[in-house]
Amino acid sequence: MADRRQEILDAALALADEDGLDAVSMRAVAQRVGVTAMALYPHFSSKDALLDGLVGRILADLALPDPAGPWAERLSGLAKAVRELAHRHPAVMPLLFSRPAVTPDAVRVVDAIYQALLDAGVPPGQVARLERMLSTFVLGYAVSEVGGRFAAGTLGTRERRAQLPGTELPAHQELGSRLDAPWSWEAEFEADLADLTQLILHIASPGPGAVPPAPGEGAQA
């Protein structure tokens, strides 16, 4: 009850968690707070502003990793925290893709990733690019998983594959039963994170035959 603003955001979040983003209407949020829809406007100038506030609201729940740990653990800790956030608030998650992270909370997360990459030994000129690559993947994975894009997208069941004409989709045919193996999205996420950690290490200290420096940055310039 500290602030009306917070009370409104809590109501909006509860509605989104219970009945999805479509259930978050100005009227429904207001009713839950016990007030008229127009009473929200002194706090949020539009519904769009309220949704921005909702993004900030869930970002505040995201725990930052202990800065004293090893960089790889900080990075994977953050990634897992984002995935857990998606499981808690699946309906709100897609908003993170369209609403730029300019709130202090969001920038603090970016800073933690920058720091981890610097500690890993990534060249400063590549830190911002890698941060965008990692956050894009982590956000995308979380949204895909809770949004059902993974579950239904791959034709990964014997039944569905059986409906296909024989000569179509040769790679699906070749992979066969490997596509319908039982699988945990959590285990897959961790395998992906392990691969990406290797990639970071590789960029931090490229061996012989390594990736060329990114265009416009690196040893040249």
Place this chain on the structure above:
Amino acid sequence: MADRRQEILDAALALADEDGLDAVSMRAVAQRVGVTAMALYPHFSSKDALLDGLVGRILADLALPDPAGPWAERLSGLAKAVRELAHRHPAVMPLLFSRPAVTPDAVRVVDAIYQALLDAGVPPGQVARLERMLSTFVLGYAVSEVGGRFAAGTLGTRERRAQLPGTELPAHQELGSRLDAPWSWEAEFEADLADLTQLILHIASPGPGAVPPAPGEGAQA
């Protein structure tokens, strides 16, 4: 005029391209076709079904790469085609994250990626995971770029950094002017793709000290 259904989807796509996804209402689409809103329902049982059709409509525009080329070119060609699709239809793009790709068009794209990964020498047990990783990144990058998440999110201008208290955001401070370097999203995308190609090669033929096999798959089992 071949089909009313196609005419409706073209009208919906035009509205989305011109005025955003919010402009795609049953009434507005119908008016553009020259018909009442209720006339759409024999073709699409709900607005949701129409949006599914819209996803299929833009996927049909996505050119598959020449299957005769090297796997790395097929993969990056596909990725660039997705990015171009996002530039042509920015408002529709976010729908790809929530609507599972089950249409024949979408499955054909997945099959092309499976095939490229198999040709690269990726162990069959890891192909599906890597396909999800790559498609998640490519889709996420495209949506982030055209949706403005990259442009505004990183506090990457001198002005905005100047507003910060001195001791906050140490990594931003350390990176300093490297954060506001002029930058091309296209060049960054290609640098990311180059890194991911290296990652695929690494998984295809792991050297000494390589990533352990993914849990539940690989040499073990």
Place this chain on the structure above:
DNA sequence: ACCTGAACACCGTTCAAGT
């Protein structure tokens, strides 16, 4: 089958008015 017109139960937002 495809289409219309009226209706229902909603939206976000503005405006005049109250405290």
Place this chain on the structure above:
DNA sequence: ACCTGAACACCGTTCAAGT
């Protein structure tokens, strides 16, 4: 400043009716 109630211009969808 915060809130109300009425109103405006919209929504998606159902239903009865037409061809």
